[in-house]
Amino acid sequence: MDKVLLLSVLSLGVSCQPITDSQRLFSIAVSRVQHLHLLAQRLLTDFESSLQTEEQRQLNKIFLQDFCNSDYIVSPIDKHETQRSSVLKLLSISYRLVESWEFPSRSLVGSSPRNQISPKLSELRTGILLLIRANQDGAEIFNDGAAVQLAPYGNYYQTLGDEESLRRTYELLACFKKDMHKVDTYLTVAKCRLSTEANCTL
């Protein structure tokens, strides 16, 4: 009986600090996704600078296509919709986005091999999961096993031939950067909504 009481007290104590823990976790997650975003930016610019003008022309086509692997994930795409979404929704979408890139990111080759993107994505995913659990309150249970919608071009990447490897790389890099910016924005908006500080982006 005493042990039960002690455990309940401890759990109460732990649960009584959701805000401060959440703030700290948010800060960590935001800084990590910022780092990934900057990494994606650097990869893209490095790749573009390594191309020749001829290849640059070919890469234009990819922009027109503008279909990424993660397009099946429904997410707010404008400011109003983002600000209307709940923190939990933003967190869950971010979680899915990060999860969707864990495998494809292994093929992202950076200029320096030490930029291991995939493990960083895994860590970010774990952090977002913690944030979800901290903000869950039981109202909206995060469904990890949500129906994965197949991409309209599910095997698009695989259908491309070897000559398209350049495009594939470029497309991967561009899509990766876009999604990292998405997650960055979602997490920052969620953090600023919960934060009481004036400069929540710093």
Next chain:
Amino acid sequence: MAAPSPSRLVLLLISSLGWLSTPGFAFLMNWDQMTTTAPSEPHFTQCLSRDQATFRCWWSPGNVTDLSEPGALRVFFLKKDSPTSKWRECPEYIHSRRECFFDVNHTSVWVTYCMQLRGRNNVTYFGEDDCFRLENIVRPDPPVSLNWTLLNISPSGLSYDVMVSWKPPPTADVRTGWMRVEYEIQYRERNATTSWEALEMQPHTMQTIYGLQIGLEYEVHIHCRMLAFTKFGEFSESIFIQVTDVPSKESDFPFTLVLAFGVMGMIMLIILIFVSQQHRLMMILLPPVPAPKIKGIDSDLLKKGKLNEVNFILSGGDIPRYAPDFYQDEPWVEFIEVDADAGEKDENQGSDTQRLLGLPQPVSRHLNTGSSDAISFPNGDSDQASCHDPDLADQDTMMLMSTLLPGQPELRDSSFDFAERSPSPDGGNGPLIQTQTAGPQTWVNTDFYAQVSNVMPSGGVVLSPGQQLRRESTSATEEETQKKAKEPTEEKKKKKQKELHFQLLVVDPEEGSYTTESTVQQISTPPSAPIPGEGYQTIHPDPVETKPTATPEDNQSPYVLPDFPQPQLFAPVADYTVVQEVDSQHSLLLNPPPHQSPPPCQPQHPLKTLPAMPVGYITPDLLGNLSP
């Protein structure tokens, strides 16, 4: 586009549109990289967003003049947020600027937009089929409220640091976290053709500029861009920074210099004083122990051995005679008047004294001639001084002088110090009390002090005789003299007792000084009085007396006497005397025997009123009553 052969369709689409999008690619990537050759066809010049929620696009009709009219060209866009998206016309035209404005409802982030110009007859100008994503065309507005504050000025007064602060652009929603911006400050000297110097980019709204030069005017402006993006916004309005010379700082410099030099000069001065006046300073700080002097007595006389003069001075009696006059106002000074005449008259005085002191007269003469440093008395006993070491003689002199002039604290202290410092020749005792003989008495040649054996609660001190016997063991010569003195002492003691005048110094701890008490009566030490070297001599006829006749006579001193060189043959005596009663003649009886002869004629002593005191000493105030 769920075509049966999606891959082929996609490839077709890509290939068809690919070569058209070269300018678009350049537009998307970096509009600075655009080729300077402006196409003659109508084209879009720029699409721009300031807040990542709206954007605008501007077009140009090109060289086609007939399309320059407003409304001749129409803007269409394709928003690729779904596979079934279609081209739509611009939601808001601003023909005056040839601008198409997309408001919040038509703006989406992370979605590709493609822009298209269409002329009459649905002629589509795909030349500038610009496709972009909104986040890539964001150029934030410049920050506002740029100002600066002076941080500090370098000690040399040549450069200074400045803190520049600003506020984020109002159109960029940084507060809710929708946009993240980072700022870059650039500055340069005004009226100079130097290029701008850029500081490191950072997301905070303040930054320090280091190392600006005093007197120069600087121009500072700032711009910002989104984090992890490449496009900067426009620069803000420039502000100008200038700090003129500050002369007030220099005034502190010489002041500190003057202070430092002043301190150093003072230190040097003090050192000089120390070095030059070292001797004098040592005199002040560590004064040498002044030798006790008796007025009228030149220590050189003693050293030179002019004993006659010394004896005259000592026996002159001026000292004890005028001493009471001098110290009338000091009640604590007690004098034991020494009857010099009586001493002179007494033939046996010298012998008694010598007996007490253990100085053989015939021998002493021999000794006296041998030692020139000895002090002798003018009553014919000048020969009786025993030979001492020079040190001892000097010590004796000092002791005598200090005793005779109690009003001189330095002498007193010195004598006291001397008493404390002269343990070595005497066997190293504790605080000693100097006892000396004044006037024409034979000198205590060996030691002038008695050991304090006890301190009474009322403040008196119990004296004990000197360490004669100890000295006997230490000094061979003294032994010899004492041995020789023993017999004559005994002899003389067997005669009548002699007067023995000497001064008793009683330390009064309350007053911190000692009082000299001059024995009123003549004191004689009974033959039995000598103590085996320890403790106090009791003037006690009874147990210590070998000659019962000697005891009851006069000259029984009421005081406890220090033991002068006494032969060891005497019976042991108690350490101190206890005054038991006062007889009818007001003399103190120290353990009076039942058969005691009439007490000596002594003045009344108030001690009779007191109960038998355990300690046989007399306080100064009591002594006063003893004086005749």
